[in-house]
Amino acid sequence: MTRRDDRAATYPGGMAAVLTQMEGRRDPLTHAPGEGLPPLDLDLAPLKAARVTDPAEDPAEAPPFRSSYHRKRFALRQEFTGQSELAALHGLLIAHLRKRAFPEEAPALFRRLWAEEADFLLQELDLRWQVSALTTFGDHGAEPAERAAGLALSTLFGAMKLYESERLFSGKPPEKPFALTSRTRAALPMQMDAYALSSGGLDVNLLGRLWQEAEAAPVLRPLARALIEELIADPATVFRRLAIMRRRKARREAAGTPLADPAQNPVAVPARAKSLTADSLRWGVVATIRPEPQAALRFAAHHLELGAAKVLIYLDTPAPELAETLTRDPHVQVTTCDAAYWEAVGKPRMEAHQLRQVWNATRSLRAEAEDLDWLAHIDLDELLLPDRPVAQCLAEVPPEAAFARLTPAEALAVAEDQSPRAFKLTHSAAGVQKAELQEVYPTFGLHLPGGFLSHTSGKVFARTGIPDTRLGIHALKHRGAEVSNQAELPGLRLGHLHAPSWEVFRAHLDFRLARGSYAKQSERPEVMGIADILRLLQEDEGEPGLRAFFDEVCRDTAELRARLAARGMLVDFPLDLDGAVARVFRGRAA
DSSP states (O other), X not given: OOOOTTSOOSSTTHHHHHXXXXXXXXXXXXXXXXXXXXXXXXXXXXHHHOBOOOGGGOTTTSSSOSSHHHHHHHHHHHHTTTSBHHHHHHHHHHHHHTSSSOOTTHHHHHHHHHHHHHHHHHHHSOHHHHHHHHHHHHHHOSSHHHHHHHHHHHHHHHHHHHHHHHHGGXXXXXXXXXXXXXXXXXXXXXXXXOOOTTXXXXXXXXXXXXHHHHHTOTTTHHHHXXXXXXXXXXXXXXXXXXXXXXXXXXXXXXXXXXXXXXXXXXXXXXXXXXXXXXXXXXXXXXXXXXXXXHHHHHHHHHHHHTTOSEEXXXXXXXXXXXXXXXXXXXXXXXXXXXXXXXXXXXXXXXXXXXXXXXXXXXXXXXXXXXXXXXXXXXXXXEEEEESSOHHHHHHTSOTTOSEEEEEXXXXXXXXXXXXXXXXXXXXHXXXXXXXXXHHHSTTTGXXXXXXXXXXXXXXXXXXXXXXXXXXXXXXXXXXXXXXOOEEEEXXXXXXXXXSSSHHHHHHHHHHHHHTSTTSOOTTOTTSOOHHHHHXXXXXXXXXXXXXXXXXXXXXXXXXXXXXXXXXXXEEEOOOOHHHHHHHHHTTOOO
């Protein structure tokens, strides 16, 4: 096999450069007169009992530093303040033994600590220092078995640190396994065969071999075995994740359920889908909301007037008066998500609002299977905008489709005391070229996704009664994979009141820039987006610059309407939200 010489080097300069960089960190510690390690035969018992004090308060330890040994000793004693002097000595020995040269007695003294005080050190040292001790055995073990087992375990933990650090960029926490359906078909590096999830033995062979290697090294054995035990007990390692995935796969195979292809995952729809008509089908909406009374009443009233059989509202925090007002209409169902609710569902309250949204929406999708045929999962600032009855739009969806996607339309901003009168579409939804965005929004168009400030993905109107489906924010999922048999909803759009007025836009700006929908996307830092534009305007032009941006992109003006209408990007839909509230809730007794 010939080596490819045209490959770009991971490390410019190759291994010579790698070794140079590594050796550059291994210069020996220097010592001032009188400094050095204790003798090999020192009494360890007093060191176990003595506690390290803050070196900054000890004139003999405090700066100015006389040598690199003094600097390192000071840093270690700061780290070990309050712990035993024996632990601090152990750290100092490791610091020496990482260098190219070290005091002659350092390897033997390090080994003596573990030979005589292993139980004490395992109690005293955290896992990071225990792994450092393994590495030191790999470099300076007195016997071949110590060096072999130490080097092998050190390599394992070093590799784990690399891949677990990279995995953080996947967006998943270490204890969360990947979905069985998320695997790609790409080849592994170095022509390796992929690990066989059902029958693979690499994990147990690796751990078992390391355990046996440590058996032949009595001094290293307590440390090595303690760390292996910690490794297999930790819920956030690749070993645990693979074990969970293996069990899930076994359950699916036992049930005769094949894994879904993530690219194509159609699901069977209920038989009743073929017989539904505009007169017979029942639909509803579900939302998890903050308790904003005016917005909540408008949301409910608007959809009730459109013909919703149910409006399912989950109050993210208790609001008894709002709940009482909403439920004056029998078609509104309110669930208060307080501590008692989360305890009753057997689920700890998720920190992220989005996770609470999809959990509640999925509960409704399943609970309403007998009473509703369709359920839309939307937000408090989103309203259905049909050009004919919603039931008629849904009846036109092909019966084989498991869900229909709601195309978003972003509201044009009006005065704070008014309801939006018009909405805009993205260029792709209107079927026009992206380049035309610059004609619609002359200054900022090419830097806005579809000309929107908010999401362009749309939301889901899902059929109920499909087993094992879950609602996401923008998707319907079946056993972990996104459902592929979907349809568009002609005649029915999703109006998004994202920035319905200058006051709303300005009030939410700082949060949206920091953690919300305008936040910079880390996976594409080189692309100028909304966050970059708004921050530049804030810094260079202040409020006038932000207002100019808002007026061009968001404000309902005759000029913007004309530019949108000329390209089929304008949706006229005057809302009468307060009128709807009066009509739906007026006169209903508490």
